[in-house]
Amino acid sequence: MIQALIVDDESLVRKGMRLLFPWDRYGIAIAGEAATGQKALEFIRSRPVQLLLTDITMPGMSGLELIKEVQRHDSSIKVVILTCHQDFDFIQEALRLGAVDYIVKTQLEKLDLDQTMERMLRAVRQEAPANEASGGTGASSLRRKTEEAEGVAWIVDDALFGSLMEALRDAGRREASDWARTAALSFKRWKLSFPMYDWHEESAPPTEPEALEIWWRKLRGNVQGWLRRSGYSEDVISAIVKAVERIVSQAGAHLKQSEISQSVSLSKSYFSTSFRDITRMTFTHFLQTVAIGNACEMLLMTNYPVYSIAEKCGFADQRYFSKMFKDQTGLLPSEYRQAHQERG
Template identity: 30%
Template sequence: MIRVLIVDDEKIVRKGIATFMPWQDYGMVVVGEANNGENALQFMASNKVDLMLTDLSMPVMSGIELMRETRSKYPHVQIVVLTLHQSFEYVQEALRLGAIDYISKTQLEQEQLEDVLGRIAALMRQKGTERAPAAPNKGDLTEADEVYVLYKLVDQGADAKPDETWEEGAVEADAGVWYWTSRPKSVPAGREAALVCFRDLAELDHKSVMQLLRVYRNHDLFYDYDPAASCTVVSDCEVRLNRNREEASFSISAIKQGWLSSEWIFDEALFAERIQALRAMRLPPIRLARMFYTLTDEWNKLYQHIAAAPIEIEDTFASWVQFEEWLRGARELILQANLKPQYSVEIQTSITKAMNIVQQRMDQSVSAAEMAQMVNMSSSYFSQCFKQITGQTYTDYSRDMRIERAKEFLRSTTKTIQWIAEQIGYNDEKYFSRLFRDHVGMLPSEYRRQNRP
């Protein structure tokens, strides 16, 4: 396995990269994180690292300085630069110091993460640093009709070892994966690991079985695992091994829009139907987590004025069971934030829909009267209900959401003030700047200088 170290001063960036990249699909595993160059060097002094992803702008020690030190002390470590800087000088300096790839943070969301890792893996092969996984020295599966496989669900890094209480004879197939050709007498209980029995393997050779174990972990284990079952039985092995896993029939954008709507919040039957439909899609777990990581951010923006606390999402989900528990908890928080007994479900749904439209049409100026018509309410009653349910007038809510979006653009892009103003529905840059100063306490240009990473 290629051991990966992620270095960035922003925790959310480190966690996002570690969680949502399909590392295992490309023979990689994240073994550590560091928030600055000095801590990265300390980590490499006592841990094996093959690939380092590093930001350039960090406190204590910059990414450029870290690259120089790494080249001197650990020349075998390959480096990928991940940064907001896109100037020619920065690119040239990073490449001169031996970076094998250069990825812009602002463009990462637009790229398929699989393509990014595939490119990095190819570059590492060119450098001659990728090591082929060692073939097991025991437990030949050539004549096995069934095999019992233990998948660790809790990430313990690349050096995880079987527990001493496990039955002897376990063969390590991959990081966090062991197998037996007969059922083991003792395996970890609870949600730490999943025991899976693959049957009817007589037609598969050893290499195909090993591939099956990896394919199953990356795509099916997440959905099949049930913590209440002692062992999951898989019999359609050849079908799973050869299954076409393309997702062309699914529109991630359409799925997200469905979960941004408000109907499922108040309707238990519709919520259950949405969950069943989502599970039936069997999206790769990484894509599922990435999608709901983004949705959580949108929900928090949408309900921040009425929610008692923000929705928090796990860094990663080991199984669908764990994900569904989290999703039900998130729905309960949203439901409690919206629940106003004095109003009917229809009225509350209309107000939530209006809040959602504000978020989706940030570049358009929609008046209270126009919004009332869009959600099928009279103008005066809409304004009354909106204020009592959200605690703000529609005008104040709409303005605050636009100011928050402007802050995001100022922090994360180099776009002009005029461009940002137009994106949030203001064509007059001077008016927008005055409005921003009145509510934030400084001009947009000052806010950008103080809050850029």
């Protein structure tokens, strides 16, 4: 879940923001509230936040000053400003400082909430700033590590896995809980990366740091053993895992087998054979499985119509998409969305 913080000196505004927007449906959790900029900074320094919604005019530290401080602390945090009126001088200054959107509080009831939520979601999902690649500190460094953990390259990359485990061991109590949450959320993506692996044999990730490291190392060994039973060399297995990670991370990007095989330095025919043998799925079947998995997420996290989701997931024909979706999930896309909304 994306963690969000609401900052406004008026308690009714904070309550209204909490209740009015369909946060859960878009995968956003309101991690907390703050009545002042200083309280907001204390909160952000104590736990990771990906989205900040802040009033511009507040007693003490203004929203503009808060944006500057937040950017210094973690430039990857996306900021949406709240204002009582369309004061374009303030709004332009906030956007110049890095805010990605603004909401006029007096027009909340007139807003297209789904459209507003989708804008916020797109902003948060944009790639992290390039300066994080140099290492970074604090929450930005943690986020970079957890993003690496969400992939599957650590299964075959000893240096990457060692770095992740070192970061886990060095994490404080608060960060350790973030790692546990990352592992739990990533479990679904790992399953999507290797659908034919027997995930039922694996227990859910524990929450204690020491136990989590032991669990993670055991999982890595199990998946490595499964991959190696294909009989291919370490280099070929690594190439296929790299291809799998790229496909899952770019779901819906209309990737071609020739493009993927070239990116991992394997001939198209050899890639096709080794991909099937190592993942136990054909390349085409794997693409379809990943696309349906991505569609499931979009059905739950957005309000896009089914035809739009089909298109975004690489299906030109909505009827074919619905058939494939039902084959894999047992439900039509509309039924899947309704069933999960009723449970929520």
